[in-house]
Amino acid sequence: EWILDDTAQKDVALAEVFEGTITEKELDYEDRWQRFPLYNIPTGTRTRVRITGRNDMASNEKMGIWWQVKDPDGKVPPGGEYSKWELGWTGPGKAQEFIGGSFDLNKVGTYTIAIQLFMDLEAEAVVDDYYGNLCKVVAAVPEPEFRGFALTEYVKR
Numbered sequence: 001e002w003i004l005d006d007t008a009q010k011d012v013a014l015a016e017v018f019e020g021t022i023t024e025k026e027l028d029y030e031d032r033w034q035r036f037p038l039y040n041i042p043t044g045t046r047t048r049v050r051i052t053g054r055n056d057m058a059s060n061e062k063m064g065i066w067w068q069v070k071d072p073d074g075k076v077p078p079g080g081e082y083s084k085w086e087l088g089w090t091g092p093g094k095a096q097e098f099i100g101g102s103f104d105l106n107k108v109g110t111y112t113i114a115i116q117l118f119m120d121l122e123a124e125a126v127v128d129d130y131y132g133n134l135c136k137v138v139a140a141v142p143e144p145e146f147r148g149f150a151l152t153e154y155v156k157r
Helices: none
Strands: 021-027 032-035 039-042 045-047 049-055 063-070 081-085 097-101 103-105 109-119 123-139
Touching: 021 045, 021 103, 021 109, 039 045, 049 109, 049 123, 097 109
Parallel strands: 021 123, 039 123
Antiparallel strands: 021 032, 021 049, 045 103, 049 097, 063 081, 063 109, 109 123
């Protein structure tokens, strides 16, 4: 026989699932934003990163970003790490742009980047991420008359 027991009922609240997408990954090179990875960037180039994230929710959301650049030796160059939460809110389907500070590409080889896009300031829910190559840096040749030489390294003093 079935007996309804009111005391056994429970309200269940499921955690909200936040949704967002990294839509643009760009490097400031030659005074314009270019999608990375980029190649053949000369050593000594000063650059910065711009990441755009989109709110894929049906509600206004606060978005945050974190990224870390590593040089070919696996070290973070000065200015190569950035994190920020937007001050306002991003509407449904709208995008938020994050621009980090400048840093120098002083080593020959491949630079990598790790990016995480967040929503919900309290829970810091990661909604999208990217781990990959940022750019490949090559030795800079200082003067045109040296271009015929096979230089592997050039150091500014």
